[in-house]
Amino acid sequence: MSSLRAHDVSIAFGGIKALDGVGFDVMPGEVLAIIGPNGAGKTTLFNVVSGLYRPTGGHIELDGRGIEGLPPHRLAGMGLSRTFQNLQVFTEMTLIDNVLVGRHLRERHSFLGDLFRLPSVARENDTSRKRAGELIRRVGLEGRESAIAGTMPYGALRRLEIARALATEPQVLMLDEPAAGCNPFETRELAALIRSIADDGRAVVLVEHDMRLVMSISDRIVVLDRGRVIARGAPADIRSNATVVEAYLGRLGAEEAARA
Ligand SMILES: Nc1ncnc2c1ncn2[C@@H]1O[C@H](COP(=O)(O)OP(=O)(O)OP(=O)(O)O)[C@@H](O)[C@H]1O
Numbered sequence: 001m002s003s004l005r006a007h008d009v010s011i012a013f014g015g016i017k018a019l020d021g022v023g024f025d026v027m028p029g030e031v032l033a034i035i036g037p038n039g040a041g042k043t044t045l046f047n048v049v050s051g052l053y054r055p056t057g058g059h060i061e062l063d064g065r066g067i068e069g070l071p072p073h074r075l076a077g078m079g080l081s082r083t084f085q086n087l088q089v090f091t092e093m094t095l096i097d098n099v100l101v102g103r104h105l106r107e108r109h110s111f112l113g114d115l116f117r118l119p120s121v122a123r124e125n126d127t128s129r130k131r132a133g134e135l136i137r138r139v140g141l142e143g144r145e146s147a148i149a150g151t152m153p154y155g156a157l158r159r160l161e162i163a164r165a166l167a168t169e170p171q172v173l174m175l176d177e178p179a180a181g182c183n184p185f186e187t188r189e190l191a192a193l194i195r196s197i198a199d200d201g202r203a204v205v206l207v208e209h210d211m212r213l214v215m216s217i218s219d220r221i222v223v224l225d226r227g228r229v230i231a232r233g234a235p236a237d238i239r240s241n242a243t244v245v246e247a248y249l250g251r252l253g254a255e256e257a258a259r260a
């Protein structure tokens with residue numbers, strides 16, 4: 001049985017269909033990539049699946065249970081966790097406190113209410129602190145538990161976000177552009193980390209524009225363009241798919257060539 005399955009999901013903003021009948025599924029141990037040009041609907045799909053938006057149509061199942069319309073903290077409790085395209089790091093806090101606060105915020109209903117309790121949250125009990133330390137080490141940041149987040153390189157903060165997403169012990173992890181802003185070395189390290197998280201038995205959904213990363217670690221790929229699925233398949237098939245090259249990969253290749 002698949003961990004996460006979306007079927008025929010649609011949502012419109014002011015009459016514009018941001019998602020139009022989109023479906024995918026992902027199993028434990030698998031990396032499923034969702035790729036496509038800017039504005040294709042990738043983040044919107046994450047927002048719908050993770051409970052920020054309610055779809056206007058379709059079904060989403062987590063381990064066979066319908067979850068559409070459930071709020072994010074309920075989904076976190078059911079084993080679904082995500083990161084955001086823009087870094088969501090508390091730069092004045094230590095790495096370990098970032099993980100602790102992230103865990104706490106995901107589990108509670110009121111974000112604002114909790115913001116006023118941050119100091120007490122940061123003094124969480126020893127068990128939580130120990131687990132947060134393990135997660136920091138799990139993402140390759142051992143020895144930096146007490147470093148202030150704002151002093152760390154960008155690639156480290158991207159990994160910190162993954163540690164924080166893992167803090168709710170998810171079975172399904174959704175990563176929205178985890179390598180955005182990273183240099184090639186940091187991106188290679190991230191690729192190995194993401195692959196190993198799936199190899200631990202989690203289902204990973206990856207949105208990313210770095211095609212080297214996507215092609216190197218994904219089991220399957222779904223391609224979105226203007227809210228619709230235009231292709232799905234193994235990396236080798238997607239790379240040589242004429243429709244995908246036309247809609248996305250060709251343009252991306254030209255941009256990379258122009259930057260080089
Ligand atoms: N809350 C919203 N209100 C109105 N329009 C929205 C909203 N969220 C997304 N959209 C629109 O939906 C479309 C898909 O946007 P989305 O952010 O999902 O694209 P994306 O594939 O993640 O792009 P990128 O690669 O640039 O991150 C865009 O046209 C966007 O303007």
Ligand SMILES: [Mg+2]
Pocket residue numbers: 042043044085
């Ligand atoms: Mg996006």
